[in-house]
Amino acid sequence: MADNDEIISILNxxxxxxxDGEEGFRTSAEQVDDPQLKAFFLSRSQDVATSVQELQDLVRSIGGEPAASSSLGGALHRRWIALKIALTSNDTVAVLNEVERxxxxxxxxYxxxxAEDLPADIKFVIVRQLEGAQRNHDQVKQLRDTARAEASAH
Structure with a gap:
């Protein structure tokens, strides 16, 4: 079983x-013109914010200090730069590609x-949030595939 410090690190x-996802969805909502896509991104951003709060509460409940900001690590940082570049062209397919990444x-x-050996209550939250992340991913992929088909038809 992971010790308290390891659990806090995993949660953070x-x-x-x-x-990062919350910010990415919100930024995407600000950059697209389609009202349904904008609403989808805003809804996902709010859902992810709720998940963040739940994770932060878990960290506090086991005596830790929760992370308060998004990561600026290498690969994620590059992905968000790529997202910003895609957003400047206002190309829906490019935006959806970056959101999917x-x-x-x-x-x-997730x-x-x-896969970590964690206490059951913490593992339950992580698995539930993993299922939400999978749904987000699948919805974004479906939207992207639809946008690609529409772009090819024009």
Whole structure:
């Protein structure tokens, strides 16, 4: 079983990745013109913010100090730069591609955390949030595939 410091570290990693996603969805909402896509991104951003709060509360409940900001680490930082570049062109397919890449990162982080030997209550939250991240990913992928098909038809 992971010790308290390891659990806090795992949860804080998920907080940082989730805050990246929250910011990415919010930024995407600000950059797209389609009202339904804008609403989708805003809804996902709010859902991820709720997940972040839940993770932060878990960290506090075991005596830790929760991460308060998104990560600025190498690969994630490059992904967000790529997202910002995609957003400047206001190309829906490019935006959705970058959002999906961010969700790929979130899924990988959640899968890694879910594989750890953690207390049942913490593992339950992580697995539930992993399922939410998978739904986000699948919805973004479906939206991207639809946008690609529409772009090809024009």
């Amino acid at each position: 990693d998920l907080i940082e990745v989730s805050k 961010g969700e790929d990162t979130a899924l990988a982080s 899968r890694k955390a879910a």
